[in-house]
Amino acid sequence: MSGETHRFEHPAIVCRCMDVTQEEMVQAFNAMVKFLGSFDADTYRRISSAVTGFCQGRGCLQHLQRILSGELRKAGVELDPDKLVPKRRPPLQPVPFAVFASMEGDGQ
Amino acid sequence: MKAIVVGGGIVGARVAESLAASGVKVTLLEARYFTYGATGRSTGSVTVQQRKPELVRLALETKERILAFKKKAAEMGIPFAERFMDDDSPHVAIALDEQEYGELKKLASLWREAGAEVEELDPESVKEKYVPELNPSAFYKAFVTPGDYKFMPHPYTWASIAAARMEGAETYTYEEVVKAEVSSEGVRVLTASGKEFKADKLVIAAGAASPRIAALIGDTPGVEVKPMYAAGLVTEPFKYTMRPTIRVLSKAFRFLQTVRKEYVATIDNMGFENPELSTEDSLEFLVRASKLVVRLLPVFAYVNILRSWGAFVDFTADGYPVVGWSTKYPDTVYHIYGFNDYGLSVGPTAAELAAKEILSGTREPLLEKFRPGRRA
Numbered sequence: 114m115s116g117e118t119h120r121f122e123h124p125a126i127v128c129r130c131m132d133v134t135q136e137e138m139v140q141a142f143n144a145m146v147k148f149l150g151s152f153d154a155d156t157y158r159r160i161s162s163a164v165t166g167f168c169q170g171r172g173c174l175q176h177l178q179r180i181l182s183g184e185l186r187k188a189g190v191e192l193d194p195d196k197l198v199p200k201r202r203p204p205l206q207p208v209p210f211a212v213f214a215s216m217e218g219d220g221q
Numbered sequence: 222m223k224a225i226v227v228g229g230g231i232v233g234a235r236v237a238e239s240l241a242a243s244g245v246k247v248t249l250l251e252a253r254y255f256t257y258g259a260t261g262r263s264t265g266s267v268t269v270q271q272r273k274p275e276l277v278r279l280a281l282e283t284k285e286r287i288l289a290f291k292k293k294a295a296e297m298g299i300p301f302a303e304r305f306m307d308d309d310s311p312h313v314a315i316a317l318d319e320q321e322y323g324e325l326k327k328l329a330s331l332w333r334e335a336g337a338e339v340e341e342l343d344p345e346s347v348k349e350k351y352v353p354e355l356n357p358s359a360f361y362k363a364f365v366t367p368g369d370y371k372f373m374p375h376p377y378t379w380a381s382i383a384a385a386r387m388e389g390a391e392t393y394t395y396e397e398v399v400k401a402e403v404s405s406e407g408v409r410v411l412t413a414s415g416k417e418f419k420a421d422k423l424v425i426a427a428g429a430a431s432p433r434i435a436a437l438i439g440d441t442p443g444v445e446v447k448p449m450y451a452a453g454l455v456t457e458p459f460k461y462t463m464r465p466t467i468r469v470l471s472k473a474f475r476f477l478q479t480v481r482k483e484y485v486a487t488i489d490n491m492g493f494e495n496p497e498l499s500t501e502d503s504l505e506f507l508v509r510a511s512k513l514v515v516r517l518l519p520v521f522a523y524v525n526i527l528r529s530w531g532a533f534v535d536f537t538a539d540g541y542p543v544v545g546w547s548t549k550y551p552d553t554v555y556h557i558y559g560f561n562d563y564g565l566s567v568g569p570t571a572a573e574l575a576a577k578e579i580l581s582g583t584r585e586p587l588l589e590k591f592r593p594g595r596r597a
Binding site for chain 1 (some may be wrong): 256261299301393394395458502504505508510514515516522524526529
């Protein structure tokens with residue numbers, strides 16, 4: 114082990130859809146703070162890729178929030194609850210194109 | 222020189238970085254998070270398929286400028302430089318029927334005259350050469366611009382902001398500008414949180430919010446800038462196989478696969494304003510976009526849509542963006558916004574040229590048609 118960065122012997126998977134580990138989540142947080150000076154969950158979601166996969170955060174949103182708030186606390190940044198919740202968007206669960214395509218309306 | 226740039230999207234970030242690289246002391250103010258707004262909701266498509274020759278010429282430079290900055294950012298050790306996920310992406314403009322073909326043919330000759338390479342193909346040849354998933358009986362003809370390109374707008378914007386910061390810029394998120402004053406001493410700006418900023422120049426690069434920022438100092442773009450409702454969706458990921466971008470210009474429709482592997486569909490202008498971004502309107506978008514996807518690419522019928530979003534996109538009355546010194550404060554305030562549905566195609570080049578104008582006081586011939594206060 115190099116000793117420079119701590120490596121997990123058995124990597125803890127945070128986001129299963131996008132295959133993101135705890136270690137990568139911490140690296141993403143550090144890059145976000147160092148290079149952008151940003152601390153919000155929307156930017157964190159995009160930089161880390163967590164919460165962007167098939168489940169859209171059902172399995173990992175709370176982990177993203179746990180790591181984000183933990184790292185913010187370590188960095189001495191005050192927690193703003195509004196910035197810990199990335200925006201939710203429709204549809205609520207995956208829906209195939211065919212379902213919308215067969216709906217009435219929009220003569221376009 | 223000190224400059225305040227309002228707006229942390231692709232245009233604000235590129236202006237800020239170009240100015241900072243030339244030694245300007247830059248303060249960048251973003252009202253939400255970086256890429257919030259049209260930048261973060263776009264497909265990342267760079268195309269010469271524009272409605273004005275000046276826009277085609279600017280779009281022709283964009284790929285080279287993105288690649289040049291990617292190299293610079295990598296040399297500066299910025300991690301986002303590795304994540305542009307850029308690729309060549311021939312844009313396939315589809316004419317659904319004979320009437321659309323007539324209109325597209327005129328546009329295609331405009332693209333050609335402005336210096337772009339354009340191919341006219343029948344449906345079977347498009348299928349064979351570019352998009353095997355296309356249903357050839359669903360459309361009449363297509364025009365392909367093989368020199369086009371795609372990239373991820375988030376890492377590109379972040380890398381620009383990171384570089385600007387390393388070059389001395391100060392950047393702020395969640396700082397909404399609520400008051401601004403211009404005097405003989407320069408410009409003074411107040412944010413909602415009570416912070417005060419002073420500088421010699423003010424650059425308004427806030428997309429759809431720009432007319433509101435201009436109004437704070439009694440200034441105006443001159444030409445009408447209207448925030449129209451645009452919307453997009455993203456699917457589950459599959460193996461990366463589709464390089465081209467499909468467009469139906471008559472429906473403001475775009476469809477592509479990102480190098481990140483998911484498919485993205487957008488309607489860049491739904492044809493109405495939607496200040497509340499209501500759920501009924503996202504349903505209308507999903508229906509409209511899905512009908513086009515299934516009609517043109519039937520194999521996608523059972524591909525899952527994971528997420529959709531809405532955006533306000535700043536459309537102008539005459540189709541040109543607003544770029545140049547203010548008519549009211551010609552020495553202090555610079556406008557750059559109103560990039561219709563081509564912010565990613567034209568924005569990076571226009572922003573770098575604008576930074577040159579701000580620095581040197583010279584005028585870039587390619588921006589002359591875009592001046593604030595022009596007659597639409």
